């Protein structure tokens with residue numbers, strides 16, 4: 001299931017935990033992101049109303065930071081490294097396998113809301129290349145076969 | 157401390173008020189400084205860097221954006237030195253690479269003898285990101301538009317890329333845009349901008365459409381001294397006032 005749209009009440013309660021000050025904007029957006037894994041438009045509008053900042057300002061901040069996203073994210077984020085070391089050790093084939101198994105391209109989320117696929121440039125673990133992160137866990141020395149098995153494990 | 161200062165500008169002596177912006181001083185003295193992002197009614201942001209001039213405080217000499225530089229002491233200012241020209245031409249070279257189809261930029265480039273550089277290939281764009289539109293909208297108290305995203309993707313947009321709820325259709329953004337990048341359409345008693353449609357209000361005297369219904373609604377929410385009682389276009393309002401003053405209201 002995709003993360004649900006928060007109700008008006010829920011966002012109001014979240015807001016109430018912060019002082020009604022424009023400086024709270026980023027903190028509030030981060031908190032919403034943390035809970036819903038993305039920023040639903042209804043929530044952003046409520047934040048604008050609560051802090052009395054223009055909606056345009058909320059949207060500006062929400063689209064500026066990489067840590068904030070406007071698209072619903074899956075429960076687990078799969079980050080596949082496409083950095084130099086991983087690339088040389090065959091990360092492209094690993095990526096192709098993930099795309100095939102999950103049926104999504106980088107930046108997309110599976111229809112069941114379980115996974116979001118992202119590519120990154122170097123995870124700082126080049127010795128383990130090619131590297132894939134599933135949620136908080138790092139998996140090194142990936143091959144098409146191993147990632148296929150891994151995806152099966154985490155899906156069940 | 158006296159508030160009057162004497163500046164030396166390209167060999168001439170010019171007086172300035174302490175704290176005045178250098179660009180305003182130069183303009184008053186009739187010195188031509190090219191600008192793009194600056195607009196007299198809006199707070200400066202210094203984003204285009206075209207207004208660079210060289211200032212010397214006696215201790216050191218540096219390039220500053222004159223639209224943001226408050227005059228605080230005696231200064232020597234050069235607006236046409238080799239250093240200024242080099243910097244200005246560099247800025248224009250970059251602008252020309254991206255806005256090669258924009259007439260205003262072409263004209264500026266020609267005026268300063270800047271030619272396109274083959275190896276600089278930039279995606280053409282129609283917005284300078286000078287933020288005049290954003291600042292104008294904020295100055296009106298609406299804040300209906302802002303920039304979104306960042307880096308190369310940065311652009312001006314209404315929130316959520318939807319027709320903006322806070323917009324009153326005043327068209328100030330389009331009015332101040334130096335490149336005419338914001339589209340406003342008017343016809344059949346309507347004004348269309350940012351994907352929204354506004355109903356135009358007709359002057360009660362001459363019948364010309366001159367503002368939107370939403371602009372009046374917005375004004376009515378302001379403190380009473382700003383209240384507009386009669387919906388008269390600026391021309392008819394002046395006429396009305398003139399007639400009242402002369403006492404012949406017939």
Ligand code: SF4
Nearest residue numbers: 283284286287289333
């Ligand atoms: S749309 Fe026009 S006024 Fe607004 S930032 Fe772009 S160039 Fe400047």
Ligand code: FES
Nearest residue numbers: 081083086123125
């Ligand atoms: S290149 Fe993949 S971890 Fe460094």
Ligand code: FES
Nearest residue numbers: 202204205207223
């Ligand atoms: S006019 Fe001064 S930086 Fe643009």
